[in-house]
Amino acid sequence: MADFLEEKKKEIAQRMDELRPLVDEFHRLEAAHRALGGVERSTAKAATPSRRSNNGGGTGRGRPKGSGTRANEALALVREEPGITIPDMAQRMGIQQNYLYRVLPGLEQDGMVRKEGRGWFPKDAA
Numbered sequence: 001m002a003d004f005l006e007e008k009k010k011e012i013a014q015r016m017d018e019l020r021p022l023v024d025e026f027h028r029l030e031a032a033h034r035a036l037g038g039v040e041r042s043t044a045k046a047a048t049p050s051r052r053s054n055n056g057g058g059t060g061r062g063r064p065k066g067s068g069t070r071a072n073e074a075l076a077l078v079r080e081e082p083g084i085t086i087p088d089m090a091q092r093m094g095i096q097q098n099y100l101y102r103v104l105p106g107l108e109q110d111g112m113v114r115k116e117g118r119g120w121f122p123k124d125a126a
Contacts, residue, residue: 024079027124031075031076031112032072035072070095071106071107074100074104075107075122078113078120078121082120082121083119083120084120085119086100086101086104089120111123
């Protein structure tokens with residue numbers, strides 16, 4: 001009976017190893033799909049250049065929240081290296097740390113990551 005259980009445990013572990021890359025790819029695609037959800041198709045009218053007012057109100061400036069790829073890059077780094085810190089992420093991504101101090105709390109609010117001390121971890125990892 002013990003041999004049977006050990007054999008099944010090995011089979012399960014082997015299958016989990018085979019599926020792990022597919023699960024990782026699924027999570028990357030899911031994040032990309034979510035990021036693209038806020039991007040609308042351009043229309044002829046939207047493609048026409050228009051003047052922006054410089055009223056300082058903040059409306060219409062920059063791209064919509066979550067439409068960039070930096071959050072996806074940060075999420076991928078957190079999944080690759082659980083416990084990674086913002087300074088390490090910024091260095092690997094070649095960007096300023098202050099940007100990540102704005103991005104990661106948003107990912108945390110969306111339930112994608114969690115913070116423990118100075119490190120960031122994927123939410124799906126215990």
